[in-house]
Amino acid sequence: MRYLIDNFADIMAITRTHLVLALVPLVLGLVIAVPVGALIRENRWARRIVTTASSLAFTIPSLALFVIIPPLIGISMIDPLNVIIALTVYSAALLLIAVPMALDTVPASVIDAADAIGFGRFRRTVTVDMPLALPVFTASLRVVVVTNIAMVSVGALIGVGGLGKLFTQGYQRDYPDQIVAGIIVTLVLALIFDRLVFLLGTLATPWTRADSRVKGARS
Secondary structure, eight states: HHHHHHHHHHHHHHHHHHOOOOHHHHHHHHHHHHHHHHHHHOHHHHHHHHHHHHHHHHSSSSSHHHHHHHHHOOTTTHHHHHHHHHHHHHHHHHHHHHHHHHTSSSSSHHHHHHTTTTTHHHHHIIIIIHHHHHHHHHHHHHHHHHHHHHHHHGGGGGGSSTHHHHHHHHHHHHHHHHHHHHHHHHHHHHHHHHHHHHHHHHHHHHHHHHHHHHHHHOO
């Protein structure tokens, strides 16, 4: 804690970099996964192919991906874009599995009712299916947020900024206090953003709170 207090300003600067490297891939992963996941939901073969590819992508070690990406797109290994692309791959991989699974939880009766009153597929997905799937999808999104915050630290092994610098520098200097400070800040960030996503998901689905109150009153 003494190291954390004495170097608070420097650690906050590193933390801001860490958050950029963690949250930009999350947003890009959402932009990719939500429309693609909605499109493949009802196509059995496309869904199987995408799910398999996503599962395989997530099994690639992050350090290996950091080494593979630069020569493929012509950037330096220590370019922050390297980490952003790698984490976008992981984020999209997890979310491409999560989106169809969340949409599967929408009751068939609701889908039939929306179709019966003339909702097209796009309108139904945006205004009916996705809102009702949000509680399940939020749980997966929380996993992705925490995973990204943790995985950014690996980027320090290739010289990219983030809280991982505290781990590598602490190890090189044999200074455990620096490593412990990095662990504490990473855990705090993960907890804050996990709760933030949970809160946003709760605010976006007020009917779930109403259902809870009704069930509580009945019991």
